[in-house]
Amino acid sequence: MTTTLMTKEKMTEAIIARKIEKGLSWETMGADLGMSPVWLTSACLGMNSAPTEKAAAIAEYLGFGAEMTKALEAFPTKVWDQAVPTDPLIYRLYEIVGVYGDTLKEVIQEKFGDGIMSAIDFSMEVDKIEDPKGDRVLLTLNGKFLPYKSW
Amino acid sequence: MTTTLMTKEKMTEAIIARKIEKGLSWETMGADLGMSPVWLTSACLGMNSAPTEKAAAIAEYLGFGAEMTKALEAFPTKVWDQAVPTDPLIYRLYEIVGVYGDTLKEVIQEKFGDGIMSAIDFSMEVDKIEDPKGDRVLLTLNGKFLPYKSW
Amino acid sequence: MTTTLMTKEKMTEAIIARKIEKGLSWETMGADLGMSPVWLTSACLGMNSAPTEKAAAIAEYLGFGAEMTKALEAFPTKVWDQAVPTDPLIYRLYEIVGVYGDTLKEVIQEKFGDGIMSAIDFSMEVDKIEDPKGDRVLLTLNGKFLPYKSW
């Protein structure tokens, strides 16, 4: 249920068009705005809400007005259509969860006790490691550990 | 199709039982054997094959013989039953792929061009960041970038 | 991946048989042991791990030994087979999530901001409200609010 008059879909379309027009990258935008490029992208793609100040800063940076600020602030309903993603880049991430899910459960719970890594109190970075044998992608996920409680 | 006489399932059961009996952790085992705890766990859970030398070292360390070495060396068929995992720790990882999949595609391809992060030429680490407000899990994924080619 | 030699399935079977034999109810067991009946049941059904002391208390109360304590302590892999449950009591709960899911999202996020109710830092109670027109079930869910963060 969107609580703004500009939908997230329209918002994303407008931002992408402006970004191409201005020849910007997420990297540049993140650096200029003092925001993580990953988080900034997710807010612009409509999968995270931006706090008011950040929403205003993004809107202003791209030359949009108050309606865009509101759209960026709106709390999104997070929906993905494909239970198993088909795009090869995204599928590889899904495959890693499938292949290493039980392994991560063993290793994390050995280190922390019974509980989970939060996907809400969470951040993520993407880095490029240059390598003559082929550059490497370095993905860093950082989530709060939440222990189970008895009551 | 297993090419060894001890199945991966039997192998995992025997290793887990011995690990409990000896009071070992994956962390200790990894440190003693000079292997990453994540990779070691995945090999012991049957989701990766161990090169001969490493297989032999693991088997010897745990007090098993040649049959265990062969079981660890065997090339696994990687199967997971649940397209959408239910265990909360594993589901949170799946949720991250769902929420941030398109974002990662945007950010990685902006940095590297059209292509993917390999899930084969790939490694992963788990670290614990102590924090008075609640410890944090640090997951680091490191995969070779593979560019699409035209022909 | 179970890290104990008695599986959770065997543990549950043994506890249920002993409970029937002794003519106990979850209510009585919870009161005698000073634990919430809901949490106690979930630990005995293998969907939560019990902290060492509580595990030992439950095992002793039912006349079991150290192996049962270990089984209750083990960190469970939480699995359910039916994406849509068929049992009418459980289906009604699923239906409530379907019918009121968007409503709860609106009302909770209006009160708390963008975020979720934790299913980990969480407790639940069941009460009976006697009513001449038909008794009522009172289910109380209590979960920590986790706000989304930008980074």
Next chain:
Amino acid sequence: MTTTLMTKEKMTEAIIARKIEKGLSWETMGADLGMSPVWLTSACLGMNSAPTEKAAAIAEYLGFGAEMTKALEAFPTKVWDQAVPTDPLIYRLYEIVGVYGDTLKEVIQEKFGDGIMSAIDFSMEVDKIEDPKGDRVLLTLNGKFLPYKSW
């Protein structure tokens, strides 16, 4: 099958737009109209029908006419698209049904006998418990117990 000329989708869109325009919250609307905010939200989102008087009161309060009253009164066809919801707030509720479904069956049926908690003769409240370690969401479900009958 809708039995009114304004569809529930149109109705919800118009109400949400007016609510934003007037700077209202579900909480305020519920208090002003003497209705539970949860029920009021579900009626405005089209998942419950409003009795004529309440429908008229809501329509008038928001400055709409007779057509809106009819739309609120219409009996909805309750449909949700995702068997397993993806939005994290709603998924956590689904996860609770998965993890605690069998537990609730045990505890409720021990207290009440064989039967179910009605999802029709049912009400629900959302409360906020302020807590310095993090506020908590208190969800209260109240449903009539319906016993199975033999014949």
Next chain:
Amino acid sequence: MTTTLMTKEKMTEAIIARKIEKGLSWETMGADLGMSPVWLTSACLGMNSAPTEKAAAIAEYLGFGAEMTKALEAFPTKVWDQAVPTDPLIYRLYEIVGVYGDTLKEVIQEKFGDGIMSAIDFSMEVDKIEDPKGDRVLLTLNGKFLPYKSW
């Protein structure tokens, strides 16, 4: 979760075998025991629990002891494997729900207001109407109407 030592599956097998051995029909059993054949069959197939007295009467009638009484009394977890049933007799019932579901919603809610027909406070009969052009099956479903409530 079964709360008896003889599972419902074992119970059904034993009853069916005894029924064949004694050359009984559900019809005869129902008439002799003063129970509806449909309800009796569902209790013997493990999809309904029998109140203590009825459970004892069924067990005695078939020459079984106390364990059978307990098995019949146990509260079943109602599970069916096929979301869409394949057996032609059962599929035709499913098809009727698919073809006439919206129609029944229109007609029932016109007669009774917004609400549902209970599947819990419910009974069903099967009759045979002899007809020279081909006998007919008469299925009668009788369920309490449960109106939605606002709160």
Next chain:
Amino acid sequence: MTTTLMTKEKMTEAIIARKIEKGLSWETMGADLGMSPVWLTSACLGMNSAPTEKAAAIAEYLGFGAEMTKALEAFPTKVWDQAVPTDPLIYRLYEIVGVYGDTLKEVIQEKFGDGIMSAIDFSMEVDKIEDPKGDRVLLTLNGKFLPYKSW
């Protein structure tokens, strides 16, 4: 594949609008036209074709012309989107098929031999039984028994 120029969807929309406008009920329409309200509703919702005379009578009664007659006469392609229906009224019918499917198979085939109840040579009625403890819905299904044949 529709063989008429007015689709069934358009036909249903037009009939529902006219029905509301004229303040008619399916009950009244059925009584005035000498047709079963259940069958009449299913024809107007597009899930059954009306024989020419009946189609003309319905069209005339509602003040429509020849195109409506043709639309009501057209042979429908019967499609339902949800393998498991979500609307609570329709789900309860689905639940009855799940819970009592095997029971009905036992009881019907005991009475009639191996075969099925036809869903084609079939009729259905809805009645209201007034009851001070809560009115009851009486659904009567009447289908020809079709025996399997060997050849």
Next chain:
Amino acid sequence: MTTTLMTKEKMTEAIIARKIEKGLSWETMGADLGMSPVWLTSACLGMNSAPTEKAAAIAEYLGFGAEMTKALEAFPTKVWDQAVPTDPLIYRLYEIVGVYGDTLKEVIQEKFGDGIMSAIDFSMEVDKIEDPKGDRVLLTLNGKFLPYKSW
């Protein structure tokens, strides 16, 4: 629900083993017993029940006793596991239903009116047409037309 003590699975296994031992074909068995080979095979594979006389004849022909007769007579629960079959021979039949389903609906209903071809009052034959360019399979399906009725 099987109403005989030898399950259909055991029955089929025993028949297939005896058939191989005796070097019989379904063709020969059908000719010797005066039954259609297709129907005979379906009864032996447990997907049709045999009338008493035919069941006895088949059992005797293969050198089995009364228990086999009962197993062949039992009314089967028709279950198939794969909604979309994978075996290429069976998939091609499924593909024909997918490709030509709407076509057959058009052609059959044009010829017969609104209704269906019965899958119960139904028989099927398989013939071989020798052809120098490659032999051909001739499948003949013969089912009673069942017209829809209004009521």
Next chain:
Amino acid sequence: MTTTLMTKEKMTEAIIARKIEKGLSWETMGADLGMSPVWLTSACLGMNSAPTEKAAAIAEYLGFGAEMTKALEAFPTKVWDQAVPTDPLIYRLYEIVGVYGDTLKEVIQEKFGDGIMSAIDFSMEVDKIEDPKGDRVLLTLNGKFLPYKSW
């Protein structure tokens, strides 16, 4: 991927409208054009491509021009939406594949060796057998047998 400017959907709509306008049947059209009514229908519904001459003949017969010829000639992408069809006429065909699939595999492979009946080098006819007890549908499928080869 359509290779013509008029889509198959538009083509089918136009043909059906013209067919109704001219009061034609598939039977008549097939007889007049010297084509099998089943094949002709499948080509007009867009599930088969027509060779140029036939495409031109159909277009001319119905009074269409060159664009229609091209649309009929285009190679279709054969898609069906429902893995399990819901329309009763088509479902019965699906049910026959489910019930008799293994039987047909046994009988065909006994007659022809290991292989399949082609769904490409394939034809089908529909006939009506008049019968005082109810007319019967005769479906004849004729496909080339394709043997598996070793290499």
Next chain:
Amino acid sequence: MTTTLMTKEKMTEAIIARKIEKGLSWETMGADLGMSPVWLTSACLGMNSAPTEKAAAIAEYLGFGAEMTKALEAFPTKVWDQAVPTDPLIYRLYEIVGVYGDTLKEVIQEKFGDGIMSAIDFSMEVDKIEDPKGDRVLLTLNGKFLPYKSW
């Protein structure tokens, strides 16, 4: 997420229309442009991105401008709707993966060790082998072998 203003869908439509208009084939286009017809087709259907120079060459060859070049260059999100394809040509390829998947795993891993054939560093050719008994399709897949690594 498309990063160009002309979507891939619009791009494909325009290319196909121009290709028909000019009477071109993929074969000819590939030969004229010095590109593999398979790769060229996949780029034009939007399933691969074209490097800038190639994108410009294709656009110019077909008489399009800069917007088309950008559309061809854009990094596609690769999506397919049908987990199991229905079109017979594509299904046969799917069937080959199902029937020979385990076989290829055995043979490839025997030859190369544990690892996979890349679907990214990959090319494919289609050839026609003329044969009086029926022409044959020769599909050649060429992918880099990627070995698993331990860490």
Next chain:
Amino acid sequence: MTTTLMTKEKMTEAIIARKIEKGLSWETMGADLGMSPVWLTSACLGMNSAPTEKAAAIAEYLGFGAEMTKALEAFPTKVWDQAVPTDPLIYRLYEIVGVYGDTLKEVIQEKFGDGIMSAIDFSMEVDKIEDPKGDRVLLTLNGKFLPYKSW
């Protein structure tokens, strides 16, 4: 339905065990027996039947008797459990069908007309191309083209 007394599963297990014991590879076995290693593997994994002579040759080569010959000769029911395979080597093949399916349809049908590549009259080879930048897998599929026919 297997028509031999040793199941394909048992057959495969026995062959794999003997192969390991004798230190054989599929490559060597194929060369020694004059059979394609791919076809030989598929027959030994139970996904193809071997003609009598070849079955006898394989059985003798591995030191098995007549029962093994019969098992290799038996016509298999080809079943795979995962509609979308999870093993990375097999998934990459599935991904190629998803990404290039429409492309292959365009290119093959342009070259051959409307029709398909047979998966029955079909062979496949696996070759290794040594390359200093990483060896490559060369997969060659060779299937008869089957044109659609009108009738």
